[in-house]
Amino acid sequence: MINKVNEVKLFGGRQIRYEHPSSVLNCTMQFSVYLPPQAEQQPVPALYWLSGLTCTDENFSSKAGAQRVAAELGIALIIPDTSPRGEGVPDDANQAYDFGLGAGFYVNATQAPWNQHYHMYDYIVQELRELVEKELPVTQRRAISGHSMGGHGALVMALRNPELYTSVSAFAPICHPTQCPWGHKAFSGYLGDDQAAWQEYDATELLLRLRKAPPMLISQGEADNFLAEQLRPDDLANAIAETGVEATFERHEGYDHSYYFIASFIEQHLRFHAEKLFN
């Protein structure tokens, strides 16, 4: 069951925010959807977009300029929030930007108190997908993309579920979270000391182990403040080279970590996904 919170016309299509009770997250969630004009005639394929730290469904919706291209190509955009929300959902004691609310890290938490709500992995891969495909005019052709923490989420979900996604892309993803401060903090908190669990949410480690992946496009700005310490693109680039999977890894001189970087290259990403979604 989903409830429409608001709807706005955009590039001939409809930008809609929905609210629904999530049993996986044990709270009420909001997410945004862009339905291109083509969806008024027949179901269309969908691109899931996973946002980064501190974001909601609003950032990508208002800043990336993706709907223009989605309207041209006939792709729905599914834009979830980045963590469970609501009064009963615990937050970091210091309201840190990189743990708790707005920072679900797309894992299934095993540690109290987080394990009562923080199951963003299952929410995206299963519950939201089933809900969207039951309630909205989308087909079962899906691609997935994201930014930073959301780039990490998209890569992990696609690597672990290649049958669910035709293609995966990421902007400035956290490539090797078991080896960076953001990942250490999130995984320690949500998953505890179980290193095997950490590996299940690390794109570089997953690729090295599974040695296959849906077609992949990764864009990284060279002026990104988080480049060396948090994102570690070389680690994933090396894993791609070692495993020989189908992937394009682009470095862009002068671009930073912001939505201005995403806006500059989102059209390329959407056209990449369209090629797979419509095949």
Add this chain to the structure above:
Amino acid sequence: MINKVNEVKLFGGRQIRYEHPSSVLNCTMQFSVYLPPQAEQQPVPALYWLSGLTCTDENFSSKAGAQRVAAELGIALIIPDTSPRGEGVPDDANQAYDFGLGAGFYVNATQAPWNQHYHMYDYIVQELRELVEKELPVTQRRAISGHSMGGHGALVMALRNPELYTSVSAFAPICHPTQCPWGHKAFSGYLGDDQAAWQEYDATELLLRLRKAPPMLISQGEADNFLAEQLRPDDLANAIAETGVEATFERHEGYDHSYYFIASFIEQHLRFHAEKLFN
């Protein structure tokens, strides 16, 4: 003298925020600029964008998607704030959204205490223009556009200074401010009871009196909440018809007052201005 606050790469060009002391506004002001890649080689023409109530230079910069088209066409975007700012600048006693900070209405205030700072008309038409053309790689070919309160500002400035602007456009402008609640409140506060002064800041009245204008494009959403009470597009459309000036007035079914509306049609506006700017 201008001071760069920050700079981000975007669509191959540069999105920059500047800070400068404004003698017209008697405070320190910030504004944003998008310099397209072409500006690295030679000066380019400029489009001034005036934002609406509650906005700063940030809203248009991050939400409209204009830079993509500006980069293609080789047009600089000059994006000022919507009022004077800073500790010494008085605000509405109730911090209303439609008067005081964020709501300068692009007039030269004559009433105390507003007349110490609120001279957004002279700031845009003269001080900022001269500053930008002295300090940045832009030519003296200029166009002007804006949204809502900023659409009002753009129309008024172009009608009163047709020699300064090759063309003017507006999204959901306040067309007849002497006849709507927003205009009454702003003009009473900033200009007092002097009805002759009010007329100088009313696009419909100015057009009926001056009977000429730079080429004009106006876009209005039919699902705009403010349509009948505040914006009064019919009044301006009638004045256009009566005076026979070169103008296109488009109504768009289903679109609202938000930046999603602007994003949907900003490319059309930029191409309209480019045709005049490069002639």
